[in-house]
Amino acid sequence: MLVSYNWLKDYVDLDLSAAELADKITKSGIEVEIVESLNKGITGVVVGHVLECVQHPNADKLRVCKVDLGEEEPVQIVCGAPNVAAGQKVPVAKVGAVLPGNFKIKKAKLRGEASNGMICSLTELGVEGKLVPKEYSSGIFVMPSDAEIGSDALAYLNLDDYVLELGLTPNRADCLNMLGVAYEVAAILNEELRLPEVQVEASGEKASDYVSVAVDAKEDNPYYGAMIIKNITIAPSPLWMQNRLIAAGIRPINNVVDITNYVLLEYGQPLHAFDYDRLGSKEILVRRAKDGEEMVTLDNAKRKLGTNHLVITNGKEPVAVAGVMGGATSEVQDDTTTVLLEAAYFEGIRVRAASKDLGLRSEASSRYEKGIDRNRVYDAAYRAASLMAQYAGGEVAQGVVEAGERLVSEGKAEVTQTRINTLLGTEIEGEQISDILKRLRFEFDVQGENYIVTVPTRRPDITIDADLVEEVGRIYGYDRIPTTYLLSEGRPGGLTPYQAARRKVMRYMEGTGLYQAVTYALTTTEKSNAFTFSEEQENVHSIKVSHPMSEERSTLRSTLIPQLLEVLKHNHHRSIDDVGIFEISSVFFAHEQSLSVLPEEKTYLSGALTGLWSIHPWQGEKKKIDFFVVKGILEGLFEELGLHSRITFEIESLPGMHPGRTAVMKLDSIVVGFIGQIHPGTQKEWDLNESYVFELDLDQLLGASVEPTVYQTLPRFPSITRDIAVVVDQNLPAGDLNTVIHEAGGELLKESSLFDLYEGERMEEGKKSLAFSLKYYDPERTLTDEEVTKAHENILRSLEERFGASLRK
Amino acid sequence: MQDRLQALKEEALLKIQQASDLKALQDIKVSYLGKKGPITEVLKGMGKLSPEERPVVGAYANEVRDAITSALELKISELEQAVIEEKLKKESIDVTLPGRPVRKGNAHPLTAVIEEIEDLFLTMGFTVAEGPEVETDYYNFEALNLPKDHPARDMQDSFFITEDILLRTQTSPVQARTMEKHHGRGPVKIISPGKVYRRDDDDATHSHQFMQIEGLVVDENVRLSDLKGVLETFAKKMFGEERKIRLRPSFFPFTEPSVEMDISCFKCGGKGCSICKHTGWIEILGAGMVHPNVLEMAGFDSKKYTGFAFGMGPERIAMLKYGIDDIRHFYTNDLRFLKQFKKA
Numbered sequence A: 001m002l003v004s005y006n007w008l009k010d011y012v013d014l015d016l017s018a019a020e021l022a023d024k025i026t027k028s029g030i031e032v033e034i035v036e037s038l039n040k041g042i043t044g045v046v047v048g049h050v051l052e053c054v055q056h057p058n059a060d061k062l063r064v065c066k067v068d069l070g071e072e073e074p075v076q077i078v079c080g081a082p083n084v085a086a087g088q089k090v091p092v093a094k095v096g097a098v099l100p101g102n103f104k105i106k107k108a109k110l111r112g113e114a115s116n117g118m119i120c121s122l123t124e125l126g127v128e129g130k131l132v133p134k135e136y137s138s139g140i141f142v143m144p145s146d147a148e149i150g151s152d153a154l155a156y157l158n159l160d161d162y163v164l165e166l167g168l169t170p171n172r173a174d175c176l177n178m179l180g181v182a183y184e185v186a187a188i189l190n191e192e193l194r195l196p197e198v199q200v201e202a203s204g205e206k207a208s209d210y211v212s213v214a215v216d217a218k219e220d221n222p223y224y225g226a227m228i229i230k231n232i233t234i235a236p237s238p239l240w241m242q243n244r245l246i247a248a249g250i251r252p253i254n255n256v257v258d259i260t261n262y263v264l265l266e267y268g269q270p271l272h273a274f275d276y277d278r279l280g281s282k283e284i285l286v287r288r289a290k291d292g293e294e295m296v297t298l299d300n301a302k303r304k305l306g307t308n309h310l311v312i313t314n315g316k317e318p319v320a321v322a323g324v325m326g327g328a329t330s331e332v333q334d335d336t337t338t339v340l341l342e343a344a345y346f347e348g349i350r351v352r353a354a355s356k357d358l359g360l361r362s363e364a365s366s367r368y369e370k371g372i373d374r375n376r377v378y379d380a381a382y383r384a385a386s387l388m389a390q391y392a393g394g395e396v397a398q399g400v401v402e403a404g405e406r407l408v409s410e411g412k413a414e415v416t417q418t419r420i421n422t423l424l425g426t427e428i429e430g431e432q433i434s435d436i437l438k439r440l441r442f443e444f445d446v447q448g449e450n451y452i453v454t455v456p457t458r459r460p461d462i463t464i465d466a467d468l469v470e471e472v473g474r475i476y477g478y479d480r481i482p483t484t485y486l487l488s489e490g491r492p493g494g495l496t497p498y499q500a501a502r503r504k505v506m507r508y509m510e511g512t513g514l515y516q517a518v519t520y521a522l523t524t525t526e527k528s529n530a531f532t533f534s535e536e537q538e539n540v541h542s543i544k545v546s547h548p549m550s551e552e553r554s555t556l557r558s559t560l561i562p563q564l565l566e567v568l569k570h571n572h573h574r575s576i577d578d579v580g581i582f583e584i585s586s587v588f589f590a591h592e593q594s595l596s597v598l599p600e601e602k603t604y605l606s607g608a609l610t611g612l613w614s615i616h617p618w619q620g621e622k623k624k625i626d627f628f629v630v631k632g633i634l635e636g637l638f639e640e641l642g643l644h645s646r647i648t649f650e651i652e653s654l655p656g657m658h659p660g661r662t663a664v665m666k667l668d669s670i671v672v673g674f675i676g677q678i679h680p681g682t683q684k685e686w687d688l689n690e691s692y693v694f695e696l697d698l699d700q701l702l703g704a705s706v707e708p709t710v711y712q713t714l715p716r717f718p719s720i721t722r723d724i725a726v727v728v729d730q731n732l733p734a735g736d737l738n739t740v741i742h743e744a745g746g747e748l749l750k751e752s753s754l755f756d757l758y759e760g761e762r763m764e765e766g767k768k769s770l771a772f773s774l775k776y777y778d779p780e781r782t783l784t785d786e787e788v789t790k791a792h793e794n795i796l797r798s799l800e801e802r803f804g805a806s807l808r809k
Numbered sequence B: 001m002q003d004r005l006q007a008l009k010e011e012a013l014l015k016i017q018q019a020s021d022l023k024a025l026q027d028i029k030v031s032y033l034g035k036k037g038p039i040t041e042v043l044k045g046m047g048k049l050s051p052e053e054r055p056v057v058g059a060y061a062n063e064v065r066d067a068i069t070s071a072l073e074l075k076i077s078e079l080e081q082a083v084i085e086e087k088l089k090k091e092s093i094d095v096t097l098p099g100r101p102v103r104k105g106n107a108h109p110l111t112a113v114i115e116e117i118e119d120l121f122l123t124m125g126f127t128v129a130e131g132p133e134v135e136t137d138y139y140n141f142e143a144l145n146l147p148k149d150h151p152a153r154d155m156q157d158s159f160f161i162t163e164d165i166l167l168r169t170q171t172s173p174v175q176a177r178t179m180e181k182h183h184g185r186g187p188v189k190i191i192s193p194g195k196v197y198r199r200d201d202d203d204a205t206h207s208h209q210f211m212q213i214e215g216l217v218v219d220e221n222v223r224l225s226d227l228k229g230v231l232e233t234f235a236k237k238m239f240g241e242e243r244k245i246r247l248r249p250s251f252f253p254f255t256e257p258s259v260e261m262d263i264s265c266f267k268c269g270g271k272g273c274s275i276c277k278h279t280g281w282i283e284i285l286g287a288g289m290v291h292p293n294v295l296e297m298a299g300f301d302s303k304k305y306t307g308f309a310f311g312m313g314p315e316r317i318a319m320l321k322y323g324i325d326d327i328r329h330f331y332t333n334d335l336r337f338l339k340q341f342k343k344a
């Protein structure tokens, strides 16, 4: 809502600047987003009287004018506007004047003729082109003949005004009109409120002789009123009205249309003026449109209507889409003499349906949608009729032809002084409460400490005690509410074990050198499940949003990896090729085609790594990221979570992954994630370098019960370490060997670690050699050489039996 | 005999002094103090001396032996020291060469901001509550006093999956779920961070996915003045002790009265600058007293219980705090962006 500061002065005395007013309104609950000065830096523009206007001797399109600026001598000005003529009062920028954009007016010579100033158009004075009345859109602005020569033209044009742009929340539709704002401002400033005085002198004729009104859709249109104003002369509306419409962002058209718009702005009541003689009948029938019914609207567009839309008809065909736009045939034109003025209450839902379907949003439709004050319909209609009598020479026929209930009863709301003070934490006196309710112009009864308020229909947002608490609080002033601390006994706060563990995982991942990424949950259907590591994941359905804004953001993901690859790609395209990132986010699984219950949500920990891992160039150190770098990171994580000994890695071929360099990770026997190299084909599709990824079901990991840490006594006896190197088949996993070593080593074997892997030329084809360092220890005594040898030989024998391993010589 | 010993001593000491390496010293030791050395030779002739002379010469011989031994030891340690120094000199390095980098990542700036806020409220006795990102219409809207045809639903155009299931547009459904779990008994004191989704075109200031943090306190006798106290504590800890706060009336369907909280600009201190759009104030969060309908729907007696709720955007706070000008940076994850928040 755009509020003219000058216009507001009609209703409330304002002894403060526009900026100060804006600050007070903001503090009391309606945010003033912008205070705009209509003077865009103009100085030196006065009212001039064109005394003489002749053709320029050397230029077809220029005129040479003598203009009286109220100074001793008239000045000569060369003007290019086609509509300049002798006898006009016009805005003139004198020599030395400044126009918007810091445009300075200087003495000039145009094609040999001296020009001492400039006659201005409205756009040259800073008015937006689309708001300039049509007749002046390609020329200078012509002012009323009574404008005083030499006086400041800005005042005449209301360019000394300020416009306050209100950011209205949905509950304050009452401030979508000047009177509503005036009520608000009067309450805030504790000032008197002057409402417009409306007097209509009706002629002898009755409106009901002209037209009958019927409504066939009461639930959409509870009230419809029509007035008849005849003997109208269509002309421009008075300058002050045009100025106010322009300030509110509405282009002046003619007196009748301007008056309906003006009253809309003033009362918030949409009105429509039909040319009575072009209605095509003497009846108004409001009904739902028929399926496929058509009409041409004011903007000359053919509109196809449906049963969801409400129309005004002449009994046969639609003449307006209710609350949205009038029809072209019954539009007020220059020769219109009799006007049928519609003042109705349409339900917002019905108006919204049409304005949405037809793509037409207007000042009127948006007000119906947000809710208007039904009890103001009459006031607005009479106000418009009286203005038409005054400014369009109209005669108002007696009465309003109407259908439906015009008035609704006012609601009641109650609140006690105690409730106000306990909810706000204040000590507001009863007298102050009464005073505030009076300032808001609410009628109320006081019974003890109970306030029974009759809520005016302009404020439908007030229904319960809390609403009244807010009204009292905001006028009292939120800055006067004290600062206190919660009375209730505080229990200690804290993170849940899961939340604490999740933070620990984040810190660990960061500590390994990975950066945390946060990516979008919505992606393409294809990417949403591009990576899976268990059958359960493959058997789920895509979760698509019903009207996606783009395919790129259409489906909820069930893997984080595609978005992480996007991040690698983004960085790769900027020559950032050494990247390690992780993300902890939700993924979504639907176990049914069409969701009847919420989908399953899990938290995944995923990562993507590419490029070099450790780089220390001047010492010649450069280590590429490979499978084992990533595996090492995860092994560290499992250790951190106390799960290390329960996790196994098993080679697996998974979609999009390198078949020989990908493993699933099992916790006990349950698959909890995967790790591996992106398949070279996938890598090429994504335009990446060699990349590695992992994905883990974090909920499973953090949900696993972990044995508490128990201290192990430090060794008191020496341990014995022996190495063992065996030759086995090349494709035998080292992990399998290790398992058997531990089985066979028995109690005494405490640790085994792989320290050498050889697959080179000196090895028989298809074989490899693995060397382990084995540590034997008994906490109770010193081991003898014989015991260790026995255990060691047992291991060798088992390896031989199980894998055909031979001792490497 | 004594003269002979005297001469040997002087001769040996001179040789020791002139020795330049450990090998020479070893030779000196062997030749003078060894079993076949001259001092031993001298002592062998002691039998020829009178009983009176013997102890005198014996003592002197020991004196000479000791003098040579200690001179030898001193010289050896001098030479060893020199060798060590020579070695260390050769080992000297250029300490200005770059060190071996330790890989260290960091949290995403939004995580950093969220954890900072969480920690701040944890110390005030709050717990962290979380809930699903895909929600029912009931928890996302209806339980929050936003029935199906409420115009305020337009304020948050949503991604619906079915008629009844949508991506949550706010973290408030967590509040509704948490209150329900309390079965009408207070106190409730939670903070709920998380991702939310709205149908916005992504640009410098809008993102279809973003974060929210909301807080909720429900108990007997909770007042708007208490909300002011909590928010003031938060503002001062988050943005500096000298911050002032200002509450302005506003509107949210789930609170009544509703307020917006501004803080005095941390850039200009309130004088007016580009960050605060020359008003001296920066809008930080929305809040209010929990609407009685919301309390009642969650099973609380709104006559007995009152509460307050507040909500803010971690992106906005991070943008203000670090001077970030484009919200899309948070979701693009350019490494040059992420790396800037090491100490965040």
Ligand SMILES: [Zn+2]
Pocket: B265, B266, B267, B268, B269, B270, B271, B272, B273, B274, B275, B276, B277, B278, B280, B281
């Ligand atoms: Zn500032």
